[in-house]
Amino acid sequence: MLLEVKNLSVSYDMATILSGVSINVQEGELVGLVGPNGAGKTTLLRAITGLVKWEKDNRRGQRLGKITLEGQVSFNGEQINNLPADQIARRGLVHCPERRRPFKEMTVYENILAGGYLLKKNSLEFKRLLDEVYSLFPILKDRGRQISATLSGGEQQMLAIARSLMGKPKLLCIDEPSVGLAPIVKRELFERIAVVARSGITVLLVEQDVAMTFAMSNRNYVLSHGRLVNEGTSQELLQDEDLRKSYLGL
Secondary structure (H helix, E strand, C coil): CCEEEEEEEEEECCEEEEEEEEEEECCCCEEEEECCCCCCHHHHHHHHCCCCCEEEECCCCEEEEEEEEEEEEEECCEECCCCCHHHHHHCCEEEECCCCCCCCCCEHHHHHHHHCCCCCCCCHHHHHHHHHHHHHCHHHHHCCCCEHHHCCHHHHHHHHHHHHHCCCCCEEEEECCCCCCCHHHHHHHHHHHHHHHHCCCEEEEEECCHHHHHHHCCEEEEEECCEEEEEECHHHHHCCHHHHHHHHCC
16 A cells, blocks of 8 residues: 555644544555535545644734644554654655645746656656656746746646656645646646656546546545545445535536
8 A cells, every 4th residue: 555544633732624534555556535615625645744833823923723633644654653753754755745845936847847856857767757847838948048937837737747757756636637727738738747647646536527537536535524424446446326415516
C-alpha cells in the first residue's frame, strides 16, 4: 500500500473538520476524493501532506487556534504523522494546492525551477523531468519568460501541476484543479492528468466535478461533513441512487 490513512480526525479548537476518516491508495492508481463544499477534502489533503499545523487570519495575522490531529498516516510503509511538509515531499508525497498559487512575480520557468528544488539545475534528472513537463504542457515552454500572474486560470493550473511534477512525486495529490475553469479548458486539463496517471505516477485527485473524476478514476471516496460516507468504483457508486442525489449532485 502506497498511502494508508487510518481514523484521521482533525479539529480546529472546538470545531471538528474530519472525523475518523480512513482511505488508502495503491501504487499506480488514480483515486478520486469527491464531495460537496465544506466536506473537509482540502483539510484531508493538507493533513496527509503535513501542511496542517497552524492557521492564521490573514487580515490580522493572529492565530485562530490550535489544530488537533488524531489517527495515523503511512506512506510507502513509513508512518509520517509528525514529519514536516518538506520531509514528506522529499519522500515523494507531493501536494498540488487548490487555486493554483503560482509565485506570481516569477516567470513560468522560474516557477517550474522552484518545483525542482531537490534537483541540481543542470543534472540529467532535472533535464529529463523538464522535458517531460514541457511534453505534457507545451504552452509552458512557449511562455517560459512570461510572468506567471499574467497567465490564464487554465495555464496557471497547468503550471501548478508542472511545478509539482518537478518534485518527482510517487504520489501526486491534486486539490480541486478544475475550479473556475471553462468546460473546454477543464476537459483538456483532465486529459493531461490522465496522462500523468498513465505514466506511472499515482494520483489522489480531489474534485467537485464528479462526472469527470469518475470517468477516469480507479476507485473513489465520498466525503461529506468531515465523514467518509461511501467508497467504491465509479460504477458501484453511480448505482446508488440515494448517494447520487444526496452527495454527488447527479
